[in-house]
Amino acid sequence: MFYNLAEPSWGEEEAAALHRVIDGGFFTMGPEVAAFEEAFAAYHSKKHAVMVNSGSSANLAAIASQFYRNNNTLQRGDEVIVPVLSWSTTYHPLQQYGLKLRFVDIELDTLNMDVGKLEEALTPRTRMIVAVSILGNPAALQTMRDFADRHGLIFMEDNCESLDAELDGRKCGTFGDINTFSFFFSHHVSTMEGGMILTDDLETCHLMRAVRAHGWTRDLPPDSPVFERRGSDHFEAYRFILPGYNLRPLELSGAVGREQLKKLPEMTAQRRRNWQTFQSLMEGDERFIIQRENGKSSAFSFTVILNPEHHLDREKVFAALKEADIGFRIITGGCFLRHDVIEHYDYDTVGEIRNAEIAHDYGFFVGNAPRDLTPQIERLREVLDRSCR
Ligand SMILES: Cc1ncc(COP(=O)(O)O)c(C=O)c1O
Numbered sequence: 001m002f003y004n005l006a007e008p009s010w011g012e013e014e015a016a017a018l019h020r021v022i023d024g025g026f027f028t029m030g031p032e033v034a035a036f037e038e039a040f041a042a043y044h045s046k047k048h049a050v051m052v053n054s055g056s057s058a059n060l061a062a063i064a065s066q067f068y069r070n071n072n073t074l075q076r077g078d079e080v081i082v083p084v085l086s087w088s089t090t091y092h093p094l095q096q097y098g099l100k101l102r103f104v105d106i107e108l109d110t111l112n113m114d115v116g117k118l119e120e121a122l123t124p125r126t127r128m129i130v131a132v133s134i135l136g137n138p139a140a141l142q143t144m145r146d147f148a149d150r151h152g153l154i155f156m157e158d159n160c161e162s163l164d165a166e167l168d169g170r171k172c173g174t175f176g177d178i179n180t181f182s183f184f185f186s187h188h189v190s191t192m193e194g195g196m197i198l199t200d201d202l203e204t205c206h207l208m209r210a211v212r213a214h215g216w217t218r219d220l221p222p223d224s225p226v227f228e229r230r231g232s233d234h235f236e237a238y239r240f241i242l243p244g245y246n247l248r249p250l251e252l253s254g255a256v257g258r259e260q261l262k263k264l265p266e267m268t269a270q271r272r273r274n275w276q277t278f279q280s281l282m283e284g285d286e287r288f289i290i291q292r293e294n295g296k297s298s299a300f301s302f303t304v305i306l307n308p309e310h311h312l313d314r315e316k317v318f319a320a321l322k323e324a325d326i327g328f329r330i331i332t333g334g335c336f337l338r339h340d341v342i343e344h345y346d347y348d349t350v351g352e353i354r355n356a357e358i359a360h361d362y363g364f365f366v367g368n369a370p371r372d373l374t375p376q377i378e379r380l381r382e383v384l385d386r387s388c389r
Pocket of ligand 1: 054057086087159161183194195
């Protein structure tokens with residue numbers, strides 16, 4: 001394809017890492033995963049990292065952990081403030097743990113939650129805010145952090161789409177009490193499938209380590225704050241303290257993650273150069289609403305929303321993109337209220353949901369792989385211009 005939605009970013013280093021694991025003959029979670037966790041935590045200046053087998057699993061383990069803390073524990077029926085545009089598995093663990101969602105509209109330009117609606121979203125039952133920085137563009141994370149602190153709320157960042165983005169010199173995925181990441185193929189770094197959670201809280205970290213592997217204590221040190229050792233080694237080796245899952249990543253993913261992380265700064269720099277090319281070719285054209293950067297984006301895609309005031313035909317644009325061999329897709333998961341699964345949710349909305357509906361009906365995105373995409377972006381510009389006359 002001339003212009004792909006996503007491209008492989010592996011080289012010889014990743015292949016060598018895979019062979020190192022294969023030669024060692026030990027494939028499930030072990031020292032490679034531990035080394036990747038350590039490097040990932042250090043990259044973000046966070047105390048603890050827990051790797052899991054996907055970003056969705058990261059969200060699941062993060063939410064589960066908040067139900068088992070000693071203090072400030074989530075309870076079924078508690079309310080969570082969420083943006084209405086994100087990926088399905090930002091929301092599913094909240095539903096699965098019996099939480100009620102309060103959906104807030106997004107800003108049409110940044111595509112992130114409209115934080116001007118936070119006060120209106122707050123009720124006596126609110127216990128948590130989930131921030132999502134869409135497609136590399138930092139959300140108003142400090143505003144949400146301050147709001148959460150003022151009201152004693154748990155603050156979670158689902159940062160699965162914004163690894164290496166920055167706000168006020170600080171990395172996205174470090175503002176939350178719990179912060180999740182995805183290493184799916186099309187994201188910033190790829191471990192085939194994979195995810196990570198960062199936290200500074202030891203109790204949360206240990207709860208997630210137990211939830212990650214069957215709810216057992218085996219991956220916890222004897223002085224862990226979440227259990228007291230009381231049996232023989234025979235008992236302790238198979239001791240279950242929480243209703244957990246098996247969300248463990250493979251050693252192969254850990255080994256590849258270590259190599260990908262080394263390449264991340266250069267990949268982000270190249271993506272930012274492409275982003276500047278895209279921006280300079282698109283800006284000032286009122287037919288198209290492109291993402292307005294907040295802080296420092298690590299965009300792995302470029303969004304385009306056809307300005308509804310210009311009454312353009314998105315199907316005609318899609319046909320032209322196909323013809324030009326340019327891949328495109330819905331923005332993240334679109335407006336979540338538009339999906340059938342919403343029937344299974346306990347939720348309400350904070351005022352009118354308008355911008356997410358516009359993004360759903362008039363928007364799409366194309367890829368931003370970490371190599372020079374100038375010819376691809378120029379062709380995109382020309383196709384958009386021609387199909388929107
Ligand atoms: C915001 C967000 N959260 C969670 C996920 C889930 O990540 P994964 O595909 O690794 O399960 C995604 C996936 O794209 C996402 O965009």
